[in-house]
Amino acid sequence: MSLRRTTATARRVLEQLRHDPRTIALMLVVPCVLITLLKWVFDASPHVFQSIGAALLGIFPFIVMFLVTSVGMLRERTSGTLERLLTMPLSKGDLLGGYALAFGTVALVQALLVSGLTIGPLGLSVTGPAWAVVLVAVLDALLGMALGLFTSAFARTEFQAVQFLPAFVLPQFLLCGLFTPRDQMQTVLRWISDVMPLSYAVDAMDKITSQSSVSGGLVADMAIIAGAGVLALALGAVTLRRRTE
Amino acid sequence: MMNYAVEVHDLRVVRGGQVVLQDVTAQVQTGSVTGLLGPSGCGKTTLLRSVVGVQKVAGGEVRVLGTAAGSAVLRDRIGYVTQAPSVYGDLSVMENLRYFAAVLGAPRDDPERVIAAVGLGGKEGARADRLSGGQQARVSLAAALLGTPKVLVLDEPTVGLDPVLRAELWSLFHRLAAADDPVTFLISSHVMDEASRCTRLLLMREGRILASDTPEELLARTGAGDVEGAFLRLVGAAS
Numbered sequence: 001m002s003l004r005r006t007t008a009t010a011r012r013v014l015e016q017l018r019h020d021p022r023t024i025a026l027m028l029v030v031p032c033v034l035i036t037l038l039k040w041v042f043d044a045s046p047h048v049f050q051s052i053g054a055a056l057l058g059i060f061p062f063i064v065m066f067l068v069t070s071v072g073m074l075r076e077r078t079s080g081t082l083e084r085l086l087t088m089p090l091s092k093g094d095l096l097g098g099y100a101l102a103f104g105t106v107a108l109v110q111a112l113l114v115s116g117l118t119i120g121p122l123g124l125s126v127t128g129p130a131w132a133v134v135l136v137a138v139l140d141a142l143l144g145m146a147l148g149l150f151t152s153a154f155a156r157t158e159f160q161a162v163q164f165l166p167a168f169v170l171p172q173f174l175l176c177g178l179f180t181p182r183d184q185m186q187t188v189l190r191w192i193s194d195v196m197p198l199s200y201a202v203d204a205m206d207k208i209t210s211q212s213s214v215s216g217g218l219v220a221d222m223a224i225i226a227g228a229g230v231l232a233l234a235l236g237a238v239t240l241r242r243r244t245e
Numbered sequence: 246m247m248n249y250a251v252e253v254h255d256l257r258v259v260r261g262g263q264v265v266l267q268d269v270t271a272q273v274q275t276g277s278v279t280g281l282l283g284p285s286g287c288g289k290t291t292l293l294r295s296v297v298g299v300q301k302v303a304g305g306e307v308r309v310l311g312t313a314a315g316s317a318v319l320r321d322r323i324g325y326v327t328q329a330p331s332v333y334g335d336l337s338v339m340e341n342l343r344y345f346a347a348v349l350g351a352p353r354d355d356p357e358r359v360i361a362a363v364g365l366g367g368k369e370g371a372r373a374d375r376l377s378g379g380q381q382a383r384v385s386l387a388a389a390l391l392g393t394p395k396v397l398v399l400d401e402p403t404v405g406l407d408p409v410l411r412a413e414l415w416s417l418f419h420r421l422a423a424a425d426d427p428v429t430f431l432i433s434s435h436v437m438d439e440a441s442r443c444t445r446l447l448l449m450r451e452g453r454i455l456a457s458d459t460p461e462e463l464l465a466r467t468g469a470g471d472v473e474g475a476f477l478r479l480v481g482a483a484s
Contacts, residue, residue, distance in 0.1 A: 004347060004350070005347065005348055008344055008347035008348060009344075009348075011344075012333070012336070012340070012344040015336055015340050015344075016333060016335050016336060019335045019336065019372065020335060079329070079331060079332075079333075079334070080327050080329050080330075080331030081331050081332065081333055083299055083327070083331065084325070084327070084331040084345075084388070085348065086299070087297055087298070087299060087320060087323070087325050088320055088321070088345070088348050088349055089317070089320040089321045089348065089349065089350070090348045094348075242298070242299060242315065243298065243299055243300065243301050243315065244299060244300070244301065245260050245261070245300075245301050
């Protein structure tokens with residue numbers, strides 16, 4: 001891997017985003033609007049906002065980065081730019097690292113904005129440190145990015161890539177503990193939710209809102225999210241083939 | 246002894262159960278501007294992809310500058326321009342070329358040089374997807390000229406271009422090929438007229454090489470008046 005090629009790739013990805021201000025606005029504004037809406041919807045029962053709000057802070061960046069990366073990487077594959085890059089002295093690590101750096105930066109901005117709004121004006125009470133909320137959100141974003149990159153290999157068109165969102169993400173969304181606490185699910189569902197990385201994002205956010213210190217359990221949750229991200233990136237790297245049919 | 250930048254021996258490529266290249270053996274002389282001519286669908290692109298090292302091959306050997314095609318050491322020495330312009334449509338011409346220059350480790354002012362070389366001066370700030378097809382093809386070509394490539398593999402690079410510009414690009418190819426440190430060109434085309442612009446020809450049909458010659462030798466050998474006629478006589482002789 002080369003630092004110059006990785007940062008050049010990150011810069012290029014950010015330049016592409018800069019030319020698409022509508023996407024930037026959607027990435028930053030939509031989560032803020034949704035979380036504000038959630039606050040309103042549960043105005044009469046603040047404890048629901050308290051339990052769901054934190055979990056959503058971990059889920060938004062995951063979904064947004066999954067979508068942006070799967071479509072972006074699909075475009076690289078279909079436009080021929082990926083093939084061009086792979087004939088050049090660019091390692092797969094440079095490419096994946098560049099994407100991670102660029103989307104990690106966007107995720108950081110998004111997390112600061114959304115968690116700032118939620119913990120500040122919307123009044124979500126967080127017992128633990130606020131930086132941990134931002135850190136978990138960024139880890140979730142990188143996990144979403146890595147999974148999006150991997151799944152893009154199985155899509156031929158942008159229509160298909162977008163359909164992977166309900167296929168890959170909604171099951172995790174249903175089972176991650178947002179609707180029913182995971183320990184109250186049927187055993188089989190509980191097992192499935194145990195192997196889905198988004199579950200640990202919700203667990204981590206729950207721990208941060210209810211515990212004052214950074215516990216070993218929280219660190220373990222973060223490690224699982226990061227590990228799943230690395231695993232997805234490694235699987236994604238396998239799908240970047242220099243030689244094709 | 247002849248010096249070859251590209252050597253292909255008994256290359257066989259099978260795609261989706263179909264034999265696309267059948268025992269292809271061919272050489273490209275160092276510093277030549279070699280035209281790979283043949284009708285569309287005859288396997289030109291597959292042969293070029295094999296030379297660049299992005300094609301899965303079923304058998305045979307492809308060597309570029311003495312090493313196996315696709316080797317890591319070749320990645321900054323071989324430039325490849327596909328038929329579809331492989332550039333980022335949502336970036337400007339300059340942003341595209343700056344990125345590819347950074348990946349190649351080319352000098353910082355290299356984008357300006359290649360933009361001038363392909364006649365895109367004044368278009369630096371334009372988004373690639375707002376350019377015409379011919380202009381986009383030139384951005385793609387400019388990216389392949391970045392750095393110091395030793396071999397340039399160009400797939401139909403002059404399709405749809407203004408004749409004046411086409412003549413300019415061919416003279417650029419010849420200038421680079423004739424330099425002290427020559428660049429070798431392997432250029433495909435389905436337009437037989439382009440043959441006269443090449444120093445060497447490879448004629449191809451249905452996954453096989455029909456002839457490998459200079460344009461003059463080819464005409465003299467077949468007794469045809471032009472390359473199209475030579476092609477027809479070679480096909481007739483083979484069947």
